[in-house]
Amino acid sequence: MGGRVGLKGTDGLSDAARKLGAEPVSAARTLRALRRLGAERAGIAILAAGGAMGASVVGEAGLLCQVITQPTGGETSAADTAAAVRAMVAAGIDLLLFAGGDGTARDIYAITGDRLPILGIPTGVKMQSAVFATSPEAAGDLVAAIVAMPERARLQYRLSEIMDIDEDELRRGAISPRLFGYATVPYIPLLLQNAKVRNHGLDEAALDAAAHQIAAQMDMNMLYAIGPGRSTKRILSAMNLSGSLLGTDLVAGRQLVACDANERTILGLVRDRKLRIIVGVIGGQGHVFGRGNQELSPAIIRLAGRDGITIIASEQKLLALEDKRLLVDTGDLALDRELAGYWRVVVGPQEDMVMKVAAP
Amino acid sequence: MSDNPIHLRQYHAPVWDEPVVMQLGYPGRRGQVFPQPSAAAIDKVGTASSLIPKGLARTNAPALPEMSEPEAQRHYLHLCQETLGMLNISLFGTCTMKYNARVSEAIAQRPFVADVHPLQPDESMQGILQAIHEFDLGLRALSGMDQFIFQAGGGADAAYTNCVVTRAYHKSRGELKRRNEVITSIQAHPCNAATAAAAGFKVVTLNLEENGYPSIGALKAAISDRTAALFINNPDDMGIYNPDIKEWVRLVHEAGGLCFYDHANFNGVMGKIRARELGFDACMFMLHKTFGAPKGGGGPAVGAYGCTEALAPFLPKPVVVKDDKAYRLDYGRRKSAGKIREFFGNVPQVLKAYAWLLAMGRDGIDEASDISVLANNYMDHKLAQIRGLTRSNPQIAKHRMEMTRWSLGTLKTDTGCGTVEVANRMADYGVDPWWMSHEPWIVPEPFTPEAGEMYSKEDLDYWMAVVAKISEEAYANPELVKSAPHNQVIAQIKSDALNDPAKWAITWRAYVRKHGKSSEAGSKPHAAE
Numbered sequence: 002m003g004g005r006v007g008l009k010g011t012d013g014l015s016d017a018a019r020k021l022g023a024e025p026v027s028a029a030r031t032l033r034a035l036r037r038l039g040a041e042r043a044g045i046a047i048l049a050a051g052g053a054m055g056a057s058v059v060g061e062a063g064l065l066c067q068v069i070t071q072p073t074g075g076e077t078s079a080a081d082t083a084a085a086v087r088a089m090v091a092a093g094i095d096l097l098l099f100a101g102g103d104g105t106a107r108d109i110y111a112i113t114g115d116r117l118p119i120l121g122i123p124t125g126v127k128m129q130s131a132v133f134a135t136s137p138e139a140a141g142d143l144v145a146a147i148v149a150m151p152e153r154a155r156l157q158y159r160l161s162e163i164m165d166i167d168e169d170e171l172r173r174g175a176i177s178p179r180l181f182g183y184a185t186v187p188y189i190p191l192l193l194q195n196a197k198v199r200n201h202g203l204d205e206a207a208l209d210a211a212a213h214q215i216a217a218q219m220d221m222n223m224l225y226a227i228g229p230g231r232s233t234k235r236i237l238s239a240m241n242l243s244g245s246l247l248g249t250d251l252v253a254g255r256q257l258v259a260c261d262a263n264e265r266t267i268l269g270l271v272r273d274r275k276l277r278i279i280v281g282v283i284g285g286q287g288h289v290f291g292r293g294n295q296e297l298s299p300a301i302i303r304l305a306g307r308d309g310i311t312i313i314a315s316e317q318k319l320l321a322l323e324d325k326r327l328l329v330d331t332g333d334l335a336l337d338r339e340l341a342g343y344w345r346v347v348v349g350p351q352e353d354m355v356m357k358v359a360a361p
Numbered sequence: 362m363s364d365n366p367i368h369l370r371q372y373h374a375p376v377w378d379e380p381v382v383m384q385l386g387y388p389g390r391r392g393q394v395f396p397q398p399s400a401a402a403i404d405k406v407g408t409a410s411s412l413i414p415k416g417l418a419r420t421n422a423p424a425l426p427e428m429s430e431p432e433a434q435r436h437y438l439h440l441c442q443e444t445l446g447m448l449n450i451s452l453f454g455t456c457t458m459k460y461n462a463r464v465s466e467a468i469a470q471r472p473f474v475a476d477v478h479p480l481q482p483d484e485s486m487q488g489i490l491q492a493i494h495e496f497d498l499g500l501r502a503l504s505g506m507d508q509f510i511f512q513a514g515g516g517a518d519a520a521y522t523n524c525v526v527t528r529a530y531h532k533s534r535g536e537l538k539r540r541n542e543v544i545t546s547i548q549a550h551p552c553n554a555a556t557a558a559a560a561g562f563k564v565v566t567l568n569l570e571e572n573g574y575p576s577i578g579a580l581k582a583a584i585s586d587r588t589a590a591l592f593i594n595n596p597d598d599m600g601i602y603n604p605d606i607k608e609w610v611r612l613v614h615e616a617g618g619l620c621f622y623d624h625a626n627f628n629g630v631m632g633k634i635r636a637r638e639l640g641f642d643a644c645m646f647m648l649h650k651t652f653g654a655p656k657g658g659g660g661p662a663v664g665a666y667g668c669t670e671a672l673a674p675f676l677p678k679p680v681v682v683k684d685d686k687a688y689r690l691d692y693g694r695r696k697s698a699g700k701i702r703e704f705f706g707n708v709p710q711v712l713k714a715y716a717w718l719l720a721m722g723r724d725g726i727d728e729a730s731d732i733s734v735l736a737n738n739y740m741d742h743k744l745a746q747i748r749g750l751t752r753s754n755p756q757i758a759k760h761r762m763e764m765t766r767w768s769l770g771t772l773k774t775d776t777g778c779g780t781v782e783v784a785n786r787m788a789d790y791g792v793d794p795w796w797m798s799h800e801p802w803i804v805p806e807p808f809t810p811e812a813g814e815m816y817s818k819e820d821l822d823y824w825m826a827v828v829a830k831i832s833e834e835a836y837a838n839p840e841l842v843k844s845a846p847h848n849q850v851i852a853q854i855k856s857d858a859l860n861d862p863a864k865w866a867i868t869w870r871a872y873v874r875k876h877g878k879s880s881e882a883g884s885k886p887h888a889a890e
Binding site: 316317319320325342343344345348351352353354355356357 | 578
């Protein structure tokens with residue numbers, strides 16, 4: 002939960018999230034993953050934690066499972082996660098499929114280490130760890146591919162980063178992702194997210210110049226929603242405005258009209274103005290929407306329209322994407338498909354790179 | 362290739378530990394002593410120095426090495442020995458290396474070439490103009506274009522020529538203001554994007570996709586009424602030929618843009634395709650590589666630029682033309698984009714390329730492209746058996762053209778030895794280290810060998826045996842490779858100075874200025890950095 006309300010993860014904050022109107026998205030996304038199992042479902046014996054922690058959604062997907070632990074009741078907690086993982090390790094499972102973000106991945110890794118292959122269905126807000134599939138569908142496809150493999154021995158594994166950001170620091174605006182270790186992840190190229198690569202700074206000048214150009218050409222009558230990240234915030238710096246590093250800031254008439262805005266604020270401020278969204282790209286993964294900027298909801302993206310979206314990123318960041326394509330995972334599959342196709346990404350003041358955007 | 366039947370030579374470069382030429386010799390020593398003019402001659406025409414116009418005479422004597430002829434000869438022989446002699450097996454990388462025939466060099470040194478001045482009257486250099494014109498006709502036959510010029514001093518300069526012609530063309534139609542975008546691909550030669558940016562165009566870059574080249578969908582996303590031109594190589598440095606190229610050209614033309622074929626990788630397709638028949642408006646050949654004239658340290662370069670009749674009025678001037686009776690330099694071109702470079706090109710190089718073209722003939726050129734593609738595919742097959750090497754776009758089964766981009770990413774991950782380390786070690790086996798592949802490195806630790814048609818099968822086998830040996834060494838003893846070279850003139854070079862304007866020096870004067878006069882006495886600048 003948490004994305005739509007503009008919180009950076011809800012670890013220990015779920016009450017605040019609920020007050021702002023958040024609803025858990027984890028079950029719906031897990032269902033999307035499980036529905037991809039198709040004919041391979043017959044080959045899988047599923048163990049699940051009880052109720053909302055797994056068994057309900059497995060049942061909703063029309064699959065049978067053995068319930069291995071029951072959550073202690075009410076809000077599920079890290080202790081419930083730990084108990085379920087311990088029981089699964091003891092039962093000798095082949096793969097641990099989980100739904101969540103970096104916090105959940107960390108909790109699981111604390112128990113499994115690199116001894117048990119794990120795979121994440123991306124349902125969190127922050128997913129900097131390299132243990133997540135690129136989408137719920139990709140997670141389902143990967144499990145199906147593993148089950149369909151005639152010789153399990155041919156499956157490749159790789160040690161993948163478990164990373165997390167201190168959420169308090171994140172809320173204060175300082176990014177400091179920490180590496181917590183390496184988990185074992187089944188590997189089929191194109192289906193997994195890479196660990197986020199930090200920009201190494203070679204294209205700083207080109208991005209700054211592009212940001213100045215975008216700032217100089219701003220339409221005084223439009224509302225600009227400037228998404229999270231270092232690339233996009235250069236536009237604010239070019240106008241001597243200071244917004245939030247990790248939130249969406251709103252600019253109109255060259256003034257900052259909202260800082261770290263949530264979906265409701267953005268919708269409230271659009272009024273009769275045209276909206277332009279300016280977003281960056283998550284390094285290593287290639288996400289444009291649906292990772293760390295969920296406040297830019299499907300409704301808001303539709304309001305701006307395809308022509309009302311600018312993507313800005315450094316050339317190095319784009320070239321470092323292993324699969325050379327960008328991703329959208331807005332939570333609205335129909336919108337994701339509308340956004341799929343080729344986009345021009347601004348990489349410098351006089352330079353665009355054409356990138357393929359893929360839907361889940 | 363571990364049970365290697367090829368005998369790797371026990372090579373060691375001579376270590377001369379010799380100062381640079383400016384630090385050799387002795388004040389007053391001379392290689393040639395000329396007789397003084399007679400008093401009668403001086404009486405009649407004055408002293409030699411009085412004959413030099415005042416504006417051209419220097420006020421201080423030049424700082425030249427003062428040495429005897431054998432000392433100078435010996436020094437340059439030593440330098441040649443210390444640099445692998447320039448006649449080695451050099452598959453270089455992202456570059457077509459060919460033997461530069463001595464007979465062509467001899468032709469270019471004949472007085473009718475060497476003693477001609479570009480400002481002398483056309484009537485007095487009809488032979489040179491005829492050779493340039495006839496070579497132009499040869500390139501027209503290879504490309505289908507209507508006019509070539511040779512002003513550009515290299516491939517990038519020819520790409521820039523295309524920029525100014527493109528600008529002039531759109532300006533003449535009143536569209537230049539709107540048409541300000543040049544489309545190119547990430548693995549086209551970087552000079553395409555660079556020259557377009559230098560000429561004031563916005564650059565739109567296409568990425569390679571599953572097939573190893575950009576998709577038509579990506580091209581369509583880039584094309585608009587702002588499109589000025591497409592600048593493209595085919596094949597690009599991955600070595601994969603884009604079979605949709607005709608459709609690409611059609612789409613760009615439909616949007617009102619021009620299409621430029623950068624023929625830097627012509628070797629694999631020469632005699633097989635003609636740029637004009639694929640629809641292109643202009644193309645470029647590198648005479649210093651593809652056409653057998655020297656490249657790099659061997660001499661000045663020429664980028665031959667050709668275009669259709671429709672673009673010809675915008676070409677830089679002068680253009681060599683043939684009238685009823687004679688050849689002449691046509692300067693009276695009203696719509697010309699101006700000048701790219703002085704005069705009409707590096708004529709000796711044009712002559713060498715013309716000699717190469719005549720020696721090869723149509724069938725020879727056709728056969729050479731066959732051999733270069735065959736040689737590369739032979740190498741593709743053999744290199745694939747070496748541990749730690751992977752081919753770019755491994756999922757693509759179809760054959761590559763005249764070169765293939767390879768990756769040492771696996772070797773680097775496994776052993777810590779990448780493309781720089783392996784290149785350093787190659788020099789220990791007496792072959793030229795490969796040149797670094799063009800940026801951007803979209804495959805990790807790349808190298809891009811190009812066999813061409815000149816190297817024998819034995820040469821290619823030897824070269825690959827060296828790479829295989831170094832791979833074995835990297836897995837057995839990575840430190841040996843990382844600390845290479847060991848059998849060379851000097852040990853590993855620290856490249857820091859190359860990136861530091863306060864330290865680099867490409868002339869003696871700059872060296873003394875940056876490193877001080879004291880460095881002259883007894884120091885060895887060539888061994889230091």
